[in-house]
Amino acid sequence: MNIVYLHSHDTGRYIQPYGHAIPTPALQQLAEEGVLFRSAYCANPTCSPSRAALLTGQWAHSCGMFGLVNRGWSVHHPERLIMHTLRQAGYETVMAGFQHVVKNLDDAGWSRILPQGTGDDRAPAEELAASFLSESHDRPFFLDVGFGETHRRGAGFAPQPDGEAPTDPRFVRPPAPFPDTQELRRDMGLFIDAARTLDRKMGRVLEAIDRGGLRDDTLVICTTDHGIAFPMMKCHLTDHGMGVMLILRGPKGYSGGKVIDGMVSHIDVFPTVCELAGIERSAWPDWLQGVSLDPLVRGEAEEVRDEVFAEVNYHAAYEPQRAVRTQRWKYIRRYGDRELPVMTNCDASITKSALIEQGWRDRSVPRERLYDTVFDPAETSNLAEQPESAGVLRDMRARLDRWMASTEDPLVDHDVVPPDPGGVLNRPGDLSAADDPQYSV
Secondary structure, X not given: OEEEEEEEOOOOOOOHHHOOOOOOHHHHHHHHHOEEEOOEEOOOOOHHHHHHHHHHOOOHHHHOOOOOXXXXXXXXXXXXXXHHHHHHOOOEEEEEOOOOOOOOHHHOOOOEEOOOOOHHHOOOHHHHHHHHHOOOOOOOEEEEEEXXXXXXXOOXXXXXXXXXXXXXXXXXXXXXXXXXXXXXXXXXXXHHHHHHHHHHHHHHHHHHHXXXXXXXXXXXXXXXXXXXXXXXXXXXXXXXXXXXXEEEEOOOOOOOOEEXXXXXXXXXXXXXXXXXXXXXXHHOOOOOOOOOOHHXXXXXXXXXXXXXXXXXXXXXXXXXXXXXEOOOEEEEEEOOOOOOOOHHHOOOOHHHHHHHHOOHXXXXXXXXXXXXXXXXXXXXXXXXXXHHHHHHHHHHHHHHHHHHHHOXXXXXXXXXXXXXXXXXXOOOOOOOOOOOOOEEO
């Protein structure tokens, strides 16, 4: 079985198959032909750690991915990346587009990196992928195709292609946490345009699979690293940051437009691939911390986990947080001595500027947050200090403590997550990542 792994920057669940008024027809068709997971979560709502967790099948601190590759960090255990396991199983492992996990590409386990070129001659990821898919293949392949369209560029996104009309912001609804104002509608309109471009590019890869006659033998994994790049979403541990799109389509029952409501984590993708690729259980890596999604897809179980976890360590600045989510409750714990939000960890945007004008920089962040996601799905009413929630709070604290201890989270024994030598970050009080020269940690 071939595997095509399509991944994007900063898309969250803001695509058409999750009910949003965002036209992404290719992803809608993929969902109708495959399996859509409504309650999928990343392990770390920051770019490199999220991807490392998915590709190693481990929590971010377990695989040693604490910060961003573009700021000098790298996964501590590159030998655990899924590409190494698949190569040992006879796969050709191919990269198209970008990666965001290792500083040295030789460590990642690629058997082939498709040349992109430079400058104006740089080939788009979808064209590289389509060209590879048109080749003849004498062994199964794992094709990694990375897209950056929904990642902010400056305060906006990638421009719309020439001749294509932009989304009319008058008829746009801002993301769930924000008020419906003219400026926020304009910002969301820019995201919608970027999502439309992402959909078109992913669609070209899906079309190339069909042109090559590969659909029946190919598992498509389509996901994103974390929530969208708006304030209190990306880099945050509410569902706005942790929630991700996840669509799988392929043989062995991964078809038919199934919709799965059970909670799943990015770290569950690796063991699922092992199962579908026919790798004997005895040959599965012993470091895997996820579980296979197969029982959900086969209808043998409604749940494969009763809790999911996530963390934040280093992004543009250090902001250590941990979270556990059950079907009903979300508990978030914040570490360190800072009581105010870390502005550098929020990408510049129209929405960010609007919230800062309203005093966002001066709003304190509680040490502990407890949310009832049944009656408060937007996670706005903190129940941590409510006497009637004391029992739930104890249970959620205990769940988080057990996970941190069992996975050897460095915050169990350290006041600060030990930084990578050469990693860089901004001061927590900076307004944005561009306001102050980066300094090494």
